[in-house]
Structure formats: C-alpha cells, structure tokens
Amino acid sequence: MQVTEKKHAQEAHDDHGHGHELAHHFVSVEQQHDAGNLGMWMFLTTEVLFFGGLFAAYTIYRYKFEKVFEQASNILDPMLGAINTIVLIFSSVTMAFAVRSAQQGKSKAIVAWLGATIVFGALFLGIKYGEWKHDAHLHVFPTSDFNWTWAREKHAEGEHGHGHDSHGPELKGFVFNSPVVPANYIESDSRNPEAKQAKLFFFLYFSMTSLHALHMIIGFGVMAVIMVYAWYGYYTPHYYVPVESVGLYWHFVDLVWIFLFPLLYLLGAHLGAGH
Amino acid sequence: MSLHPPAKAWTYWANFLALCVLTVVTWLTARMDLGALSTPVALGIAVIKAALVVLFFMHVWESTPLTKLVIGMSLFMLTVLLTFLFTDYATRNYDVLPSDHAAAVSGKH
Numbered sequence: 001m002q003v004t005e006k007k008h009a010q011e012a013h014d015d016h017g018h019g020h021e022l023a024h025h026f027v028s029v030e031q032q033h034d035a036g037n038l039g040m041w042m043f044l045t046t047e048v049l050f051f052g053g054l055f056a057a058y059t060i061y062r063y064k065f066e067k068v069f070e071q072a073s074n075i076l077d078p079m080l081g082a083i084n085t086i087v088l089i090f091s092s093v094t095m096a097f098a099v100r101s102a103q104q105g106k107s108k109a110i111v112a113w114l115g116a117t118i119v120f121g122a123l124f125l126g127i128k129y130g131e132w133k134h135d136a137h138l139h140v141f142p143t144s145d146f147n148w149t150w151a152r153e154k155h156a157e158g159e160h161g162h163g164h165d166s167h168g169p170e171l172k173g174f175v176f177n178s179p180v181v182p183a184n185y186i187e188s189d190s191r192n193p194e195a196k197q198a199k200l201f202f203f204l205y206f207s208m209t210s211l212h213a214l215h216m217i218i219g220f221g222v223m224a225v226i227m228v229y230a231w232y233g234y235y236t237p238h239y240y241v242p243v244e245s246v247g248l249y250w251h252f253v254d255l256v257w258i259f260l261f262p263l264l265y266l267l268g269a270h271l272g273a274g275h
Numbered sequence: 276m277s278l279h280p281p282a283k284a285w286t287y288w289a290n291f292l293a294l295c296v297l298t299v300v301t302w303l304t305a306r307m308d309l310g311a312l313s314t315p316v317a318l319g320i321a322v323i324k325a326a327l328v329v330l331f332f333m334h335v336w337e338s339t340p341l342t343k344l345v346i347g348m349s350l351f352m353l354t355v356l357l358t359f360l361f362t363d364y365a366t367r368n369y370d371v372l373p374s375d376h377a378a379a380v381s382g383k384h
Contacts, residue, residue, distance in 0.1 A: 033278050034339050041342050045349035052353045056360050078302055085298045093291045096332045103281040238278060251332045258324045261298075262317035266305035270313065 021239040029238045036241035040248050051256055054211070058204045058263060065197040072201035074268030075140060075155050077131065081265030084127050085257060091120035092254045099247040102230075102240035110230040110243060114223045117250065121216050128213060135202075136169045136176030142203040147181045148195035149188040205264050212260060215253045222246050279337070290331045297324050 026032035062069045098113035138154050139147040169178035189195040226246055229235065235243055301320040309316055330336045335346060 029278060034341070037338070038342055038345060041345045041349075045345060045352070048349045048353055049356065052356055056357055059357070059361070060364050078305065082298055082302050086295055089291060089294045089298070092328065092332050093287050096287045097284070100281045100284070100287075103279055240278075248333055251328055254332075255325050255328055258328065259318075259321050262301055262305065262321050266302065266317055269302070269305040270308040 020234070021236060032239075033241055037244065037248075040241075040245040044248060044252050047252060051208075051211070054204065054208050055259070055263075058208070061197075061200050061204065062267075065200065068194045068197040069201050070268040070271060071152070071194075072140075072198040072205075072268070073264060073266070074271045075138060075151060076205070076265045076268075077134075078265045078269045080127055080131055081261050084124050085261050087120055087124045087127070088254050088257050091117045091124070092251050094120060095247050095250045099240070099244050102235050102243040103237055105235075105237045107230050107233045107235065110235065111227045114227050114230070114246075118220055118223055121220060125213060125216060128209065133169060133171075133176060136178040139178060139181055140198075140202045142199050142206060145178075145181070146195075146199045146202065147185050147189050148192065148198045150181050150185045151198070208260055208264070212253065212256055215249075215256070219246065219250050219253060222249070279334075282331075282334075286331060290327055293327055294324055297327075 022029050022032060026035065094113050094116040098110050098117060101107075101109035101113055135141060138151040139145055140151050169176040171177075223246055226242055230243070297320055301317055304316050304320070305313065329346070335343065
C-alpha cells in the first residue's frame with residue numbers, strides 16, 4: 001500500500017514535466033520564483049540591520065569626535081576609494097548581465113559573466129590589500145601597535161612627495177612587518193587624548209571594510225558553485241533563482257560600499273594634503 | 276518564454292554610467308568645504324546611487340508588491356534602530372571613552 005502511494009507520488013511529480021525546474025510544493029514556476037526571491041530579500045533585511053549596527057556606532061563616535069574623525073579619514077586615499085567604487089560597480093554590471101543571461105537561458109554566458117564578476121571583485125580586494133599595506137606602514141591598525149603621532153607625520157611626508165617608503169611593509173603570516181615605532185612617539189601618543197579617538201575611527205574603518213571584504217569572499221565561493229551548475233546547464237529561463245539570489249547578494253555588497261566610501265574616505269577630503 | 280523578460284542591455288550600461296558620474300560628483304563635492312552641508316550632500320548622493328542599484332540592478336522596479344513591502348520594512352527597522360539609539364545618545368550625557376571619564380572626574384572637562 002505504502003509502496004503504491006509512493007509510486008503514485010513519484011508519477012504525479014514527474015507529471016509536471018519540468019524535472020528539477022519546479023519543486024512539487026509550488027503551484028507554478030512563477031510562484032516558486034517569487035517565493036525564492038522573497039526569501040533572499042528577507043535575508044538581505046537581516047544584513048541591512050547587521051551593517052546598520054556598525055553604521056550607528058560610526059555615526060555616534062563621529063559626532064562625538066568630529067574633528068579627529070575628519071583628520072583620521074584624511075589619512076585614507078579618496079582616489080583609491082573612488083577607483084574601488086567604480087571597480088565594484090562594474091562588477092555589479094557584470095553580475096546584472098549574468099542574471100540576464102540566466103533569464104535568456106544562456107548557460108555558458110552565465111559562467112563567463114560570473115567569472116568577470118569574480119575578476120573585478122578580486123581587483124577590488126587587490127587594491128584594498130595595497131591600502132592595508134600602506135596602513136601598516138602608517139601604524140593605523142587599531143592594535144597596541146597603533147600610533148597617531150607617527151601616522152600623521154608619515155602621512156604628511158607622503159603627501160609632500162618625500163620620505164615615502166617604496167618597499168613598504170611585507171605580509172608575514174597574518175601581520176605586516178612594519179617598522180617599529182620609536183619610544184618618543186609612543187610617549188607623545190600617551191599624552192594625546194586624540195590618539196584614542198583616531199584609533200576608534202580606524203577600529204570602525206577596519207571592522208566595516210573587512211566585514212565588507214568577507215562578504216565579497218563568501219560571494220566568490222557561492223559564485224564558483226553556481227558557475228559549476230551553470231556550466232552543466234542546470235539553470236533555465238524557468239528556474240534561475242540561485243543565479244538571481246547571488247546577484248541580489250552581490251548588489252547588496254555594492255550598496256554597502258556606496259555608503260562606506262563617502263563616510264570613511266571622503267569625510268576628511270576637504271582638509272587637503274598633509275592634515 | 277521566460278519568467279521575466281530580460282531587461283534591455285543598454286539600461287545596465289546607462290545605470291553604470293550614472294553611478295560613475297555620481298561617484299565623481301561626490302568626490303568633487305567632498306573636496307570642497309561645504310561645512311554643515313557636506314554630510315547631507317554626501318549621503319544624498321549615496322542614497323541616489325543606492326536607489327539606482329536597488330531599482331535597476333536588483334530589479335525592484337518590477338518586483339512583486341510583497342518584495343517591496345519587505346524592503347520597506349527593512350528600511351523602517353533600520354530607521355527605528357538609528358532613531359532610538361540617537362535620541363538616547365543625544366539626551367544623555369554618556370562617558371564615551373575612559374579618558375572622558377577621567378577628565379570629568381578631575382574637573383577638566
């Protein structure tokens with residue numbers, strides 16, 4: 001009896017004639033698509049609040065320590081921030097075309113566009129790595145190694161075109177082997193309450209940008225899986241929710257950066273060089 | 276037949292161009308000292324850029340009313356988070372850093 005029921009269910013399932021395209025608990029491919037899409041937006045809602053907490057912390061400390069936050073932001077290079085913004089927006093365009101290819105049922109094109117998205121995402125992270133290397137040189141990582149006196153002095157030297165370290169610190173394991181800060185700088189920092197405020201800016205800067213970078217790296221993994229499925233023609237114009245969902249995720253990562261760029265990089269841009 | 280007819284390719288390129296222009300505009304306005312206006316201008320441009328991404332790259336322009344409701348709710352919840360947090364900070368005298376506390380105790384604040 002049980003066996004017969006099972007067999008019957010199997011036949012009913014196959015009657016849809018869509019293979020994997022339509023799961024049997026959905027009425028139509030449209031309903032299935034809208035449900036999947038809604039689920040992804042629900043997830044993105046939690047992501048909005050996840051990053052929202054960090055944006056809230058940033059806002060409070062920024063109003064509390066307005067002057068120092070502007071000076072700390074001035075240490076960052078708005079040119080690199082702007083280039084990275086455009087690189088990331090471009091990766092959103094390639095992602096949009098990946099989803100478009102899925103809607104058109106062009107499997108190999110999905111693979112190509114996702115590949116391009118990963119390449120531009122990696123370019124973004126490469127530029128970020130260069131920035132972090134410079135940050136290590138300036139001693140602005142918010143650890144016990146942080147030194148605001150040193151950072152401002154080295155930054156001013158760099159802006160005036162001399163004293164810039166052409167080699168810079170190299171990555172050794174998980175840390176950069178940046179030069180040791182002389183004792184008189186540490187002494188100067190301990191007497192300066194602004195050093196702690198600047199450290200707070202860099203704590204927020206590294207938390208937000210590294211959480212953002214982590215999202216990108218997770219995105220690379222998801223895209224890689226989807227590329228394999230797409231290569232074997234798993235997605236059709238009736239079933240492409242996974243491609244669309246990774247697209248929504250990637251555009252969300254882009255959205256976060258759109259807000260991070262002015263708040264972190266442009267806050268002190270009006271101060272000009274050497275501040 | 277497809278679930279959703281794909282958008283015209285040029286709309287994505289036009290959106291990309293608009294986003295690039297706005298990125299340059301926000302950088303140029305940030306270099307000028309706009310005083311109190313600098314943050315509203317920077318955030319205003321960021322909101323326009325975000326809207327372009329959400330509406331056209333994320334296809335919210337043509338999404339279902341339920342999806343739009345979820346997005347509206349997420350923005351509402353974010354507003355609740357920020358509004359109540361900021362009113363709390365604005366109406367209380369918090370010691371944000373230990374150094375502030377030390378300054379307040381020694382009467383230098």
